Amino acid sequence: xxxxxxxxxxxxxxxxxxxxxxxxxxxxxxxxxxxxxxxxxxxxxxxxxxxxxxxxxxxxxxxxxxxxxxxxxxxxxxxxxxxxxxxxxxxxxxxxxxxxxxxxxxxxxxxxxxxxxxxxxxxxxxxxxxxxxxxxxxxxxxxxxxxxxxxxxxxxxxxx
Amino acid sequence: xxxxxxxxxxxxxxxxxxxxxxxxxxxxxxxxxxxxxxxxxxxxxxxxxxxxxxxxxxxxxxxxxxxxxxxxxxxxxxxxxxxxxxxxxxxxxxxxxxxxxxxxxxxxxxxxxxxxxxxxxxxxxxxxxxxxxxxxxxxxxxxxxxxxxxxxxxxxxxxx
DNA sequence: CGCTTCGTTCAGTACATTCTAAACGTTGTG
DNA sequence: CACAACGTTTAGAATGTACTGAACGAAGCG
Numbered sequence: 175x176x177x178x179x180x181x182x183x184x185x186x187x188x189x190x191x192x193x194x195x196x197x198x199x200x201x202x203x204x205x206x207x208x209x210x211x212x213x214x215x216x217x218x219x220x221x222x223x224x225x226x227x228x229x230x231x232x233x234x235x236x237x238x239x240x241x242x243x244x245x246x247x248x249x250x251x252x253x254x255x256x257x258x259x260x261x262x263x264x265x266x267x268x269x270x271x272x273x274x275x276x277x278x279x280x281x282x283x284x285x286x287x288x289x290x291x292x293x294x295x296x297x298x299x300x301x302x303x304x305x306x307x308x309x310x311x312x313x314x315x316x317x318x319x320x321x322x323x324x325x326x327x328x329x330x331x332x333x334x
Numbered sequence: 335x336x337x338x339x340x341x342x343x344x345x346x347x348x349x350x351x352x353x354x355x356x357x358x359x360x361x362x363x364x365x366x367x368x369x370x371x372x373x374x375x376x377x378x379x380x381x382x383x384x385x386x387x388x389x390x391x392x393x394x395x396x397x398x399x400x401x402x403x404x405x406x407x408x409x410x411x412x413x414x415x416x417x418x419x420x421x422x423x424x425x426x427x428x429x430x431x432x433x434x435x436x437x438x439x440x441x442x443x444x445x446x447x448x449x450x451x452x453x454x455x456x457x458x459x460x461x462x463x464x465x466x467x468x469x470x471x472x473x474x475x476x477x478x479x480x481x482x483x484x485x486x487x488x489x490x491x492x493x494x
Numbered sequence: 495c496g497c498t499t500c501g502t503t504c505a506g507t508a509c510a511t512t513c514t515a516a517a518c519g520t521t522g523t524g
Numbered sequence: 525c526a527c528a529a530c531g532t533t534t535a536g537a538a539t540g541t542a543c544t545g546a547a548c549g550a551a552g553c554g
Binding site: 379 | 499502
Binding site: 297334 | 342349369450490
């Protein structure tokens with residue numbers, strides 16, 4: 175803890191809570207929060223560990239999924255230290271992860287339809303409803319939603 | 335466990351896993367799976383507990399959030415037993431809950447913007463990005479997405 | 495009015511997750 | 525070539541969550 179002002183501490187905790195609410199570890203949120211406000215925007219693992227007053231192990235294990243998920247990116251660096259920074263507009267990757275989970279629901283419902291006989295239309299109706307919803311999320315969102323987000327973002331950015 | 339066939343057991347486990355992946359307890363998924371395929375579609379707490387081979391306590395505690403979230407509904411019943419069934423098309427409620435979480439992210443970013451001075455445009459850029467994304471999810475989705483889902487669902491249902 | 499049935503609540507337990515500390519491998523550096 | 529710095533991995537501890545069993549309150553039924 176190298177003198178993080180209390181306002182930044184609150185920001186980190188808020189982003190951490192947000193990450194927790196969407197199913198990610200709190201540490202990821204704290205890292206992401208730190209990377210949003212730090213200067214310079216690129217930070218090494220030990221810098222993050224020191225700033226967040228956490229062990230390097232926690233940072234190391236938390237950063238890898240974030241990198242694989244496209245939330246942060248590792249910059250080519252000369253020395254032995256890794257430099258991480260936020261991937262601009264990397265939230266879209268988060269959406270993709272969330273939507274991939276929807277396929278599980280679609281598959282479950284599909285399995286149910288393969289098991290429940292044709293002579294039980296009510297049950298099939300409910301299963302089909304679940305399948306349709308999950309498919310809708312996984313496909314339509316992937317097509318339309320991400321495009322709308324890009325437009326929305328571009329509009330916002332141009333008005334700043 | 336009153337003779338649930340293995341196919342239904344697998345269905346319950348699949349739906350349970352799906353619920354887990356989106357942040358809900360597995361028990362909720364098992365209950366939802368059971369309510370999709372059971373006959374009659376209305377079930378009491380003790381019936382569910384017996385069918386799922388779980389304690390009534392688990393069912394009781396799991397059902398209340400589902401009811402409050404609009405995923406299942408309680409029917410008016412004459413006797414002392416509560417009758418639960420799936421709310422037709424109740425998934426939209428799930429979306430609303432997920433989107434409510436996005437407001438946390440928007441608020442966190444907004445707080446960050448109120449703290450980071452105007453003299454740090456890079457940091458403000460990153461914070462604004464998070465805010466815009468969360469707001470986009472919370473608003474645009476609520477407007478367009480739910481409408482599209484209704485249309486998608488109606489189309490699917492008419493083609494069955 | 496006892497008795498039974500149904501659902502709820504509470505205390506305790508089992509489980510999974512997340513963090514830390516310490517040991518390790520690797521890579522620059524004097 | 526010894527040393528130091530950085531990141532990774534593993535084992536262990538702490539925390540939080542989910543489930544069960546038992547006690548309880550309420551509501552029909554004899």
